Amino acid sequence: MEDFVNALGVEFIVLVIAAPALRLLGALGVRRFADWPACAAHAMAAMLVLTGIVRFVPDSVASMPSAQELARMVPPFVPFPLAMVYLTGVLELLIAVGLVMTRTRWSAAVGLAVMLPLLLPANIYAALNDIPLNGAEATPLWLRIPQQVAFIAIAVWVARSADSTGARRLLRLPQYR
Secondary structure (H helix, E strand, O other): OHHHHHOHHHHHHHHHHHHHHHHHHHHHHHHHHHHHHHHHHHHHHHHHHHHHHHOOOOOOOOOOOOHHHHHHOOOOOOOHHHHHHHHHHHHHHHHHHHOHHHHHHHHHHHHHHHHHHHEEEHHHHHOOOOOOOOOEEOOOHHHHHHHHHHHHHHHHHHHHHHHOOOHHHOOOOOOOO
């Protein structure tokens, strides 16, 4: 079972479990989870909190990869690998907060859809160079790339479903609704 979890990734499992669980709460009357896009936004936020926090875990916590381990995944063409690990952790946590707030959901989802493809080279580099993560093999590309595409598609779906009025007004973009 541990190999299965490692292959899929805990973040994927959190997303797959959280979204239907939240939608069940919506069916039971919790208005915040009344539709699938809102549930997906909250599930993505849970996933991002998990991945964001991992970037700040000290080396002494053996059950999670450390920032140093994550920095080894960063391709050589990216400067300051450890700083990038911390920066992405901060961005993931900020986007998670943005996804759960209705007013900022559109901006956060768009930010996530932009950020996710920028993180993919680290996963590709780790897989191609057999860089282990927390003692486990890197996620195989045949699995990681479709997962990343799914995450991006969910972020775009959440953005398309969210109210973008405030962000469009701020950016002076035309309203398409």
